[in-house]
Amino acid sequence: MNKFFKKIVQFFLKWFAKIYIWRIKPHIIVIAGTTNRHWIKEAVAITLKEKNFQTRMNKKNFNAEIGLPLSILGINSDENNFWHWFKIIFQAAKKAFRSKPPILNEFLVLEMAIDRPKGIKYLLSIVKPKTLILTTVTMIYAENFDTLDKIALEYKRLIKSLYRHGLAILNFDDERIKSLAEFSENRVISYGFSKEADFQVKGVKKTTNGQELKIQLYPSRQIRLVKINRFGEHHIYAALVKEIIRENFRISAPDFFQQMRG
């Protein structure tokens, strides 16, 4: 796709996605950070589905300028020729303006990725989160940023853009993410190994089949034993976020959306 054509496609997709959000009013959960977005996204979506919430998430790496609006509209695509994109725009228009909205109690779980400064600003012009989960700030995709602090600055824009009564879920093991808590005007729940974290890991045991975790819940301080069939620290964080979602989205879907819409 040449640059000019890409701009046109981007423009149409952005506006059709905005129209869709305006009409359907889904609850949007955004996961951002330089690593571990995928596993946390999966954990969130699985937990919501377990509670019978209608949930959609972005597939694979559909998380930037073009992929994000496509995910919002629920359109699958791979890069192809001009006519292919022409068809995609037509599909997007159909989704955005369909006379009868298909679902009104929908959760959208979206990964957001940035690879250049002000990347988040553009994505925020399409969608604003009601729940925000931040993972880490590391050197991945850092080639376009001078310092890690500049990446953190992008996430600061995200935390400030949260809707009123929104929720920020922050990884307190990452110093830069932790420091963003002070910019939140909404409720913050923290997670991690850190003693300051609300949802805290109290013990990890590697087994043949995966990992056994002791997670301290918030605010009850109750310890929950969790077994996961995955290996690696990143899955511990996903398990923590899963518990946060489980504890904070307790009511049924219709009641939840009734409350949201006042």
Add this chain to the structure above:
Amino acid sequence: MFYLSSLIFYCCVSFLNSKNIDLKKVIKSGIILLMFSRTQKIQLSTIKQMELLASKIPDVVSLAQGIPSFDTPEIIKKAAIKALSRGVAGKYSLTYGLPELRETIEQKLAEDKMYYDYEKEIIATAGSIEGITATLISIIDKQKNEVVLFSPSYVSYAEAIKVAGGKPIFVNLNEQSGWGVDIEKLIKKINGQTVAIIVCNPNNPTGTIFSKEDLFKIAEIAWKKKLFIICDEVYKDFIYKTEIEIDKNSEARQGNNKLEKKEDKSDFFSLAQIPELRKIIIRFFSLSKAYAMTGWRIGFLHSDEENVSEIIKVHDSLVTCAPVISQYAAMMALDFCDKEVREFCKQYQYRRDLICGYLDEMADFLSYQKPNSSYFVFPKINSQLFEKKKKRGESFSWNFAKDLLDKAHVAVVPGVAFGPSGEDHIRLSFGRREKDINEGMKRIKEYFNHK
């Protein structure tokens, strides 16, 4: 003592002179033997030797090397160009590989029910053979230096074992039982010096898939004897449906689309899916075949953290890291090219049927087992017809392949390259273009008709 040595030396020189042997050459080869003691035992792969000979014949049709005829999908090439223009491909990555690639690999493995930690248990390698060599170097030592491999199996394993200072021990597969494993034979070859068993599944060159039962038996032996299992699964994406499965699918298509999608997903079983075995399984995958990326030299290995933390040291000293541009390309391939892989598989299945059709016409000369995976067929030559041409001490399959190349201008790989039980066979690749398969097989047919 001095006089005795001088006398021996004088006798040797006189003997060599009387036989017209150049003394300088003898000394030079002696020095080479001393200096290259390890590589003297290693041979350039027979496949490459055959390709080298074939390259000198202008109108040759090659059904030898396992190179896919397809070009790398456009989307992958674009990702590489993008990485180049972003200026990220020119520097080393972490020795383990780009974290974002390893994260993608972890996701891909999880889709196949294999759970490994991208941070500590996955390494991006320069093709699978680099990973295999690094692994062999890290596990072979003076006490434990024997590696069991099945015959026939991929040519480069034996050489990689020798590179690592080990000794390849062949266990013949049973042709009569569809190239299955003879467990009794396997047990007999294992001793105190054995360190690992290499399992190429689906197998190259036979194109057969080991049964779950055979794999479990291999795993049980390895577990009891504390051996590693090196699983090379580069052809796992090219598994062909049997007629029964095709019928089932067409029924499903008529009835329910969702069911059809489910049936399309292959049920390939890997020992790496069993968490209890993760400490002894080291699994390899290469993007070369599945994504038509042979020239990119990119693949990966995964195993338990304990094993990977040792292998990484060798990988680092061999290549520092896998080619970074290929790592970016691989990321795109794994994320977005499932459709292309399915299409390749469909094409190969068609070509398999095409090549098997020709082989059926040559049933008097070649007998074969229809491969249900990879893009190779491994027919047996009716050697009785060539009894007169057999020479003692020489490989029949090598001579046959050479003769075929000289007279019919078709390059194939002699079966002996794949181990002792490969003798009397040839390997034909149907990864080549349909046009080449047609031309090559017509020439082979003509060659036999003139016999």
